[in-house]
Amino acid sequence: MLSPALSLYVHVPWCVQKCPYCDFNSHGLKQNLPEKEYIQALLADLDQDLQRFPAMQGRELHSIFIGGGTPSLLSAQAISDLLNGVKQRLVLSPNTEVTMEANPGTAEADRFAGYFQAGVNRLSIGVQSFQQQHLDKLGRIHNGDEAIRAFEFAQQAGFKRINLDLMHGLPNQTLEQAMQDLQQAFALGPSHLSWYQLTIEANTAFASRPPKLPNEDLLWDIYEQGHLQLQQAGFNQYEVSAYCRDDDRSQHNLNYWRFGDYLGIGCGAHGKLSDLTGQRLLRTEKVKHPKGYLEQDRDFLFKQWAVEPSDLAFEYFLNRLRLFEDIPKAEFENLTGLGLDTLESSISDAKQQSLLEENEHYWIVTKKGRLFLNDLLNCFTD
Ligand SMILES: C[S@@+](CC[C@H](N)C(=O)[O-])C[C@H]1O[C@@H](n2cnc3c(N)ncnc32)[C@H](O)[C@@H]1O
Ligand code: SF4
Secondary structure: OOOEEEEEEEEEEEOOOOOOOOOOOEEEEOOOOOOHOOOOOHHHHHHHHHHHHHHHHHOOOEEEEEEEEOOOOHHHHHHHHHHHHHHOOEEEEEEEEEEEEEEEHHOOOOOHHHHHHHOOOOEEEEEEOHHHHOOOOOOOOHHHHHHHHHHHHHHHHHEEEEEEEEEEEEEEEHHEEEEEEHHHHHHHHEEEEEEOOOOOOOOHHHHHHHHOOOHHHHHHHHHHHHHHHHHOOOEEEEEEOOHHHHHHHHHHHHHHHHHEEEEEEEOOOEEEEEEEOOOOOEEEEOOHHHHHOOOOOOOOOOEEEEHHHHHHHHHHHHHHEEEEOOEHHHHHHHHOOHHHHHHHHHHHHHHOOOOOOOOOOOOEEEEHHHHHHHHHHHOOOO
């Protein structure tokens, strides 16, 4: 096994209020955010990871992603303290991508400028829609103009790499409305667009009181038309829901999908680490609730487990098949420690169903495979 690229994920678990569709580990903020204590806890959490996995200490960090929740609730000083603390503990590669998620309802010009000066070089703004009726239904704390203003603040602050999150297939959404959201996004000129179809997740307010969603035909029309408009506007799809201009792909997300390693710090954060000595792949999960996480002198690790060798191929393809690129066979061997012979029956099954093709060095997902990704993935279950 060769050591794959290393990233760091930092989770911030608070939001102004909880959105009814969201199942991320995020909590509506009831009091002031304990930011000093949280930054200290994050760095202590990182220290514990580095002690527990000493092999991580010498490895270069390629990307940092500060996600949530709503990280833009933190002050620029807090983000600066966090990033300085990370730099004291890990070696950063010269062009480390540092992304932070921001909610337009928490956007301020000075704050965005402060994030940029602190070393954040990519901003991901959660817009969802520019239209009031949809923002209301989604329980968002901002309007469309504020989303536009957040984008402008980001540009003025110096950010060249800006992602907008948009959702489609919203309650009572028409095809025209979905296309208008895309057109408004194009008019701003982001380098990256995440375009998610709304899903109803368990244990959310939408799951208890399901809203009326567009029917299957309309959902397909929205996807097909939207995809075409994205292409015409110069956005290339490189993942199921991710589009970018000029190859401005998110290095952090690429690393997840290419089955790279990542440390995860913060409430409920997940990590994935190759244990090169034991030829194992370890997964970690941190204490989930902010109250427990912020207890003094605590062990932040909630659980750690080794992926069963019989699950490795499935986990690899689960991530890898999200990306719209050919899959290097050598990478599979390097990152899983498994031989190509272990895949013989899965690959032959996928080829028989015309979901996959191969040449000497790569596996190539066919057009049919893209349409029936779940069927393709099923070929890699035991
Ligand atoms: C963790 S959120 C971070 C963004 C930030 N908290 C905000 O909402 O402004 C990441 C993105 O996931 C998407 N998302 C969250 N729940 C979703 C759902 N149920 N269906 C589709 N997309 C969802 C939204 O576009 C959201 O911006
Ligand atoms: S979508 Fe974003 S703002 Fe809304 S609850 Fe989830 S993490 Fe918080």
